[in-house]
Amino acid sequence: MKVYLVSILLILGALGFASCEDNDDTIDLYEPVPSTSEPSLVVKFKFDKDQVRLNNIGQPSAVASGNAGVSPDFNAISAHYFELAPNAMTQLGQGAVLYHAPETTMGGSNAIDFSQAKIVGEGETFLRIPLKDIAAGSYEWVRVSLAYQNYNIPVRASGVDYEGTLASFVGYNTYIGTHEIGNSIFPVNANRLQGYWAFALADYPYSVEGQAPAGATTVPNPIASTSPIPAGSCVVTGRFANNLTITGNETKDVVVTLSLSVNKSFEWQEVVFDGKYEPAQGETVVDMGLRGLIPSYQVAE
Template sequence: MKKIVGMFLVLVSVVSFFSCENEDNTAAEEPSLIIKFKFDPDQVRLNNLGQPAAIPTGHAAQSPDFKKISAHYFELAPTAFTQLGDGTILYHADETTQGGSVAIDFSKAVIVGEGEAFLRIPLSQVAQGNYEYVRVSLAYQEYTISVRNAGNDYLGKLASFVGYNTYITTHSIGNNSFPVNGNRLQGYWAFALNDFPYATSGQAPAGATTVPNPIAATSPIPPGSCVVTRKFAQNLVINGNETRDVVITLSLSTNNSFEWQEVTADGKYEPSIGENVVDMGLRGLIPSYVK
């Protein structure tokens, strides 16, 4: 009888131990809001007002092979009348005045690939609400483009800085270093060929970067910013009773998002003959979520 009682007490202790352990694990696995990116070259190409846009006469464009992206601001907005900054701000990246005016601190940027979690916030820290729109301020893009020179086509990687203003020390593409040590306004870019020792950098014209905002009439964004806006197909409701992660996927249109002014009308980007970059803005946003 004593042996049976002893075994029973041991069993109770083991069960209690695992019960406590499970409770601890449950507490540690608090549901989160997770944000990821998707790159879609077939998504509709939009203009600044969120309307379908063709490539302007005298220009050409290509859909880059996107590798990386970074953002510096996320916001959930209840309605089309919610002014920028008045919604629920989920993220605001580090900024600095080291280069003079306020700028995004590129040395602290979070840079991710498609499908990787850019942001993870416990849902208990997200304000409860009924959200119709999402806004994301994009800061950095990294992708492969095709370049023509002397009748031959080459592949290379382009680093595209589309944030309102970015403080950069030295950034690199492969083995190529680009010392900047200062601020660069929206439209700064650097490029290096994949298999040849060639690298260069430049600046797109001020105000030329496309930033689709279909609610510009009721909720405008500052000039020179890159706050892309779009409505959820169905409002995102955060009620505080969530037991699982909420995953938001931001599908970005890369449809002919790298645009230049042509000298030779052949649809090939040829900087050696004076074809200049004019626009590197993402061409639309489609947000979705899984709860």
């Protein structure tokens, strides 16, 4: 869906995000655990501006003619769901589901509890799961559903370049108390559906929040033909170069890195063809989906 932005005050109101649908109540739930001495699966995130840029079915995709894109500078991220899948025929939820974010009905309907969200930066530990607690097997694919993103983007208004920070809640539904961007405070105290966002300029006392409408957002799934995800889901799927084998008898940590492509993931339709995002000129945001997942692993020294 295209929404035309007419001023800097509506800078991010048209961002389209993929929704994260709630999963079956019988899904396995594994909470993040503190560091222990026992061998664990350690999960971390990486943001790669040079990683191949994919479309919804996992094929390389260039920025469309007439559009431009920028690779955001990510500060932090959180996920709602994490699963290891044995093969391309494994249906969503039928693999080893290792994490499902804490939820609450405090805001009425069931929602992700943002107060309990595990938010990390690049290279920080998101999950640490004892390997003995993971079903033994050979795993080819990873599925991860993102819930929250925090990143910086450049904008131009009246010929002047600015930088601001966006907090984006992309889970299917999130209960939020109060959250902050720098010195800007956003009291919500309610549920917010996918697409709720808040934005603050870095060097000016300006902030704004809003609810993005449902729209088309790229959610790469290379095995869509054999193991589809629900329409509107934000479950990104990626394949290990070599299967991750878990025996339960490991003696060292296994570190899994989830490399997310942010290669021109913020995309807009240009009016002024200068490669600068200028919402005041009526330039239209057309996509903000992450552009692919490449998981890898290594045994800790």
